Amino acid sequence: MHPAFLGLITIVIGVGGCLAYYFSSNWVLDNVLYPAKGPQAGRNINRANMIRPWLFLLPALLALTIYLAYPVFETLRLSLTDRDADGAFVGLDNYRQMFGESKFWEAMRNNMLWLIFVPAMSTMFGLMVAQLTDRIKWGNVAKSLIFMPMAISFVGAAVIWKLVYDARPEGTEQIGVLNAIYVWFSGGAPQQWLTIPIWNNFFLMAVLIWIQTGFAMVILSAALRGIPEETIEAAIVDGANPWQIFFKIKVPQIKSTIMVVWTTITLVVLKVFDLVFAMTNGQWETQVLANYMFNQLFVTRDWGVGSASAMIIMLLVTPILIWNVRNARKEMR
Amino acid sequence: MDNIAGTKSTLTWAVHISVAFLVALWLFPTVGLFVSSFRTADQIATSGWWNSLFPSEQNLTLRSAAPDTQTLIDGLYVIEGDLFEEKDVEISVWGISSRAIADYTAGQTAELKKGGRVTVTADGLYRMENEEPFTGSRGTRIFVTATAPPEFTTENYANMLLDPKNIDGMANAFFNTLTVTIPATIIPIVVAAFAAYALAWMDFPGRALLIAFVVGLLVVPLQLALIPLLKLHLATGIGKGYLGTWMAHTGFGLPLAIYLLRNYMVGLPRDIIENARVDGATEFQIFTKIILPLSFPALASFAIFQFLWTWNDLLVAKVFLIDSTGQTTVMTAQIVELLGTRGGNWEILATAAFVSIAVPLAVFFAMQKYLVRGLLAGSVK
Known part of the structure; x- marks a missing residue:
């Protein structure tokens, strides 16, 4: 059978099954269990209304519990057990083993570099573009083009940038733009950019910055527009120059938005996997935590250490998690 | 910010230019891959994609039609044809020896070593004439330096x-x-x-x-x-x-x-x-x-x-x-x-x-x- 046809059937069954649950469960509730007629109509309606929220919520709660909440605890358990010894409890042995590996510390160091540079540069570029495009006529077109990499997959971006970083043997024409420029200006030999330790991390980061700047720009641009005009007019009347208006009037007013952008990009950075996996796979000292974990889980097949490194990622996002929940609760009051 | 006297025009220009620069920087990598996907393996490997957008000067080795296509016109044996099969190419210089590929300009006539003459025009048309019949099984080699327009193919996608x-x-x-x-x-x-x-x-x-x-x-x-x-x-x-x-x-x-x-x-x-x-x-x-x-x-x-x-x-x-x-x-x-x-x-x-x-x-x-x-x-x- 043609793959497209087969796919279509699977799609119809999957989506149909999901819709069928909601319709049929509601029908059963209203017509079989507690019909809104007969001598007990009033009581039935009340009972049905007590049950209905849980009918609506059940699939979502099940999915959330099984696919996100349960794995957190299961991963914690796995990180404390040894798969080869039939899942025997081994305490912190996996963590001890992980802390003894130089690859782990390399991943930690690189992740810290990523955590510092990617959110900072993306936010900075985003703010810059948002401010610059604010008052020009073709600003929206410019923004839309800078925003575009958001739609491109990390894998696609990896291919795009591998071409940029491509190196041909010395003496032949360079087809990677970075080497073409480098050879043109320095006259030196073309470089294999992705194999130069430490610096190659920055070449990888550039790709994520390229992707995330659009996100930062969209959010910050909306925030800039939300600034009350009076504050800016007052500053102009007082003789502030454009730089002062930007840094002393505008930026302080959108501080909280900058924080949100920063933390959102931080979350992306902590989980960055595809990019490193596709471009260097952690070779030449470019390992990061998420890729280290993937290697432990599916290449070395050491679930204990793999889970331990996953717990490290969880530990790093926990402050953001707490901050988010607190903010959400504050808003609801 | 728009109405600060004296600063407006220069600042606006600076803004336009820097935005244009940023947009170009952001688009450049993607466009590079997009353009590359429409080029042949050879083209990609030998020149940067940014060159493919402009007409490029190439050195090519081409061959005239084989002697068995010659016709006898007014006592002259003639082989005629188009080196580029109707592609839009402009020849600047050409030659008939691999050691001297730029001996003749377009429109000039060269004496062939084995006898006869060949004329190549700028658009790739050639005419070989000889009083004796042309011999051999293959056509003669012609080395040209030509400016070819950008050339793209959808073959990769196919x-x-x-x-x-x-x-x-x-x-x-x-x-x-x-x-x-x-x-x-x-x-x-x-x-x-x-x-x-x-x-x-x-x-x-x-x-x-x-x-x-x-x-x-x-x-x-x-x-x-x-x-x-x-x-x-x-x-x-x-x-x-x-x-x-x-x-x-x-x-x-x-x-x-x-x-x-x-x-x-x-x-x-x-x-x-x-x-x-x-x-x-x-x-x-x-x-x-x-x-x-x-x-x-x-x-x-x-x-x-x-x-x-x-x-x-x-x-x-x-x-x-x-x-x-x-x-x-x-x-x-x-x-x-x-x-x-x-x-x-x-x-x-x-x-x-x-x-x-x-x-x-x-x-x-x-x-x-x-x-x-x-x-x-x-x-x-």
Whole structure:
């Protein structure tokens, strides 16, 4: 059978099954269990209304519990057990083993570099573009083009940038733009950019910055527009120059938005996997935590250490998690 | 800021130029790959893609027609033809020896060593004349330096998409990606819409706690879920396949979906819902007839997020979908595979990447408004 046809059937069954649950469960509730007629109509309606929220919520709660909440605890358990010894409890042995590996510390160091540079540069570029495009006529077109990499997959971006970083043997024409420029200006030999330790991390980061700047720009641009005009007019009347208006009037007013952008990009950075996996796979000292974990889980097949490194990622996002929940609760009051 | 005397014009120019520069910088890498996907392997390997946009000067070795095509006209043996078969090329200089490829300019006539003369004009037409018949089995070699216009081909796409025998082909992976993406986008929307309505407009004990639960799960890295869920899928018989992948994508997408939709639904006017309740509409009717249509912008926002995320995903597919047969590989996984096996074949890589990028880009430009709206609702809260 043609793959497209087969796919279509699977799609119809999957989506149909999901819709069928909601319709049929509601029908059963209203017509079989507690019909809104007969001598007990009033009581039935009340009972049905007590049950209905849980009918609506059940699939979502099940999915959330099984696919996100349960794995957190299961991963914690796995990180404390040894798969080869039939899942025997081994305490912190996996963590001890992980802390003894130089690859782990390399991943930690690189992740810290990523955590510092990617959110900072993306936010900075985003703010810059948002401010610059604010008052020009073709600003929206410019923004839309800078925003575009958001739609491109990390894998696609990896291919795009591998071409940029491509190196041909010395003496032949360079087809990677970075080497073409480098050879043109320095006259030196073309470089294999992705194999130069430490610096190659920055070449990888550039790709994520390229992707995330659009996100930062969209959010910050909306925030800039939300600034009350009076504050800016007052500053102009007082003789502030454009730089002062930007840094002393505008930026302080959108501080909280900058924080949100920063933390959102931080979350992306902590989980960055595809990019490193596709471009260097952690070779030449470019390992990061998420890729280290993937290697432990599916290449070395050491679930204990793999889970331990996953717990490290969880530990790093926990402050953001707490901050988010607190903010959400504050808003609801 | 616009009305500060004396600073306006120079500043405006600086702004225009710096924005143009940034846009060019941001577009350049993507355009490079796009242009490369329309070039032949030879062209990509020998010149930077930026050169392909302009007419380029090339040194070519060409051959005239073979002597058996000669005709006898007025006592002269003549071979005529077009070196470039009607391509739009301009010859500047040419030669008949590999050691002197620039001896003649266009329109000049050269004496052939074996006897006879040859004339080559700028547009590639040549005429060979001789009093004796031309001998030999092959035509004579002509070396030209010519300026050729940019030349592109769609052959790469035909190879990657339409050739069923190409093991590197993307057609199968394309359908697999679609099969993953469509349900993995629709199912979480349906599930989240019902849950969001319950969390926004139904009263029941524990509601606030559930909302906090959802917000907390927003940031849980899906890396944690890989092994426990793979174990679960294998133990329950779901195994590796589409069903497990849809469920995983649903689970991972739900927190954001519920969060976005609930925030939007809470903002809908209370009067509408209460009027409907008074008029005797059931909760199910209120939800399907009133809330869902009104929530369209939020639904669209999340649909785009989830679509982009599942279409571009590599990790979930690698762990939950792709088994050892490789029949269910998705495009991202296929491209990573190609990066490993076809590292230098840019015509293959560029085309494969663009096949996978094209759909999200189209969605992006068509529905950017909703994407922006969703981003704003999802983070500035």
